[in-house]
Amino acid sequence: MKIKSSGSGPPDVDMTPMIDIVFQLIAFFMVITNFEQQQADERVTLPRDQLAKPPEVKRENSLTLNFGYEKNKLGEKIDPNPYIFFSGERFTVEESGLKLRSEAQFYKTIGTDLKDVTVEIRADAGVPSGMVQKLIQLCQEDGIGFQRFALKATQNRD
Amino acid sequence: MKIRARHSGGDKIETQMAPMIDVVFQLLIFFMLTLKIVEPEGDFDINMPLGAPQQSSMDNADLPPFKVRMQADPDTGELAMLSYNSQPLGSGPQAFLRLNSEILKSVNALNAAGPSNLDKQEVEIDPDYGLQYKNIISAISACSGKMVDGKMVRYIKKIKFAPIREPQ
Numbered sequence: 001m002k003i004k005s006s007g008s009g010p011p012d013v014d015m016t017p018m019i020d021i022v023f024q025l026i027a028f029f030m031v032i033t034n035f036e037q038q039q040a041d042e043r044v045t046l047p048r049d050q051l052a053k054p055p056e057v058k059r060e061n062s063l064t065l066n067f068g069y070e071k072n073k074l075g076e077k078i079d080p081n082p083y084i085f086f087s088g089e090r091f092t093v094e095e096s097g098l099k100l101r102s103e104a105q106f107y108k109t110i111g112t113d114l115k116d117v118t119v120e121i122r123a124d125a126g127v128p129s130g131m132v133q134k135l136i137q138l139c140q141e142d143g144i145g146f147q148r149f150a151l152k153a154t155q156n157r158d
Numbered sequence: 159m160k161i162r163a164r165h166s167g168g169d170k171i172e173t174q175m176a177p178m179i180d181v182v183f184q185l186l187i188f189f190m191l192t193l194k195i196v197e198p199e200g201d202f203d204i205n206m207p208l209g210a211p212q213q214s215s216m217d218n219a220d221l222p223p224f225k226v227r228m229q230a231d232p233d234t235g236e237l238a239m240l241s242y243n244s245q246p247l248g249s250g251p252q253a254f255l256r257l258n259s260e261i262l263k264s265v266n267a268l269n270a271a272g273p274s275n276l277d278k279q280e281v282e283i284d285p286d287y288g289l290q291y292k293n294i295i296s297a298i299s300a301c302s303g304k305m306v307d308g309k310m311v312r313y314i315k316k317i318k319f320a321p322i323r324e325p326q
Contacts (some may be wrong), residue, residue, distance in 0.1 A: 051304075053198075126291070133319050151202050155197060155200050
């Protein structure tokens with residue numbers, strides 16, 4: 001029977017399989033990480049619908065408005081009034097005119113026609129419809145002038 | 159000038175794996191921590207009439223819009239009654255299925271009259287102010303089309319809101 005000689009040098013560890021797996025994991029996480037939906041707000045629970053499929057061609061110019069309720073960690077409403085969450089701030093529909101005006105001004109300054117800008121409304125399933133209509137109407141007012149609107153929903157795979 | 163002596167020995171050059179493994183693990187941890195599982199989102203295009211609420215909802219199109227009226231329960235904001243061109247369709251999820259089949263009937267009638275009419279046809283959604291928004295999405299979906307074997311069959315493209323009904 002052969003007996004292994006107990007050499008004094010450190011044992012050679014084959015790193016290749018580990019590196020293979022780690023690279024596979026990195027590739028996996030890189031592929032599934034979605035950097036596109038950074039504008040989504042967790043406070044908004046979108047309604048679900050079967051026909052709500054992501055657009056095949058990504059919109060070049062879009063302005064996302066999150067419209068929902070302040071919620072606690074359990075997802076319960078802590079304020080009965082819905083707010084627009086935009087760039088780290090919150091406004092009521094009535095207060096949002098100033099912000100929308102400055103956004104419209106921004107697009108005009110960079111030479112983008114507002115006809116080509118889509119306002120994507122991510123509204124909570126429980127928000128009153130009249131408020132969503134008011135928000136759209138506000139976006140169309142003189143001095144703002146957005147013309148294209150899209151209502152967001154989560155894709156229901158049932 | 160110093161000239162490097164060529165090492166013509168058969169020794170293997172040992173690459174330092176430790177820094178690479180460090181960086182690779184850093185990347186792995188970064189991606190693991192920033193991973194946020196989000197469900198795919200889609201959207202529906204919609205228009206809102208410009209101008210005063212008294213303005214007629216009919217524009218330059220020859221065809222009058224299909225009217226979808228949605229009445230809300232004043233206490234809960236849930237759908238109390240759905241009507242299509244003044245025809246009551248009830249409430250709850252079944253009402254949207256009925257709406258979908260009524261729209262299909264209208265689309266077939268339009269197609270029989272001429273396919274170009276279908277592109278011009280609009281649906282006008284007229285909800286109560288307090289109606290929960292999820293019902294709007296269900297109504298838009300019922301008017302937009304239907305999923306058949308994983309593919310969408312498009313009914314009506316142009317969907318718009320009626321002027322706002324102020325809360326009573």
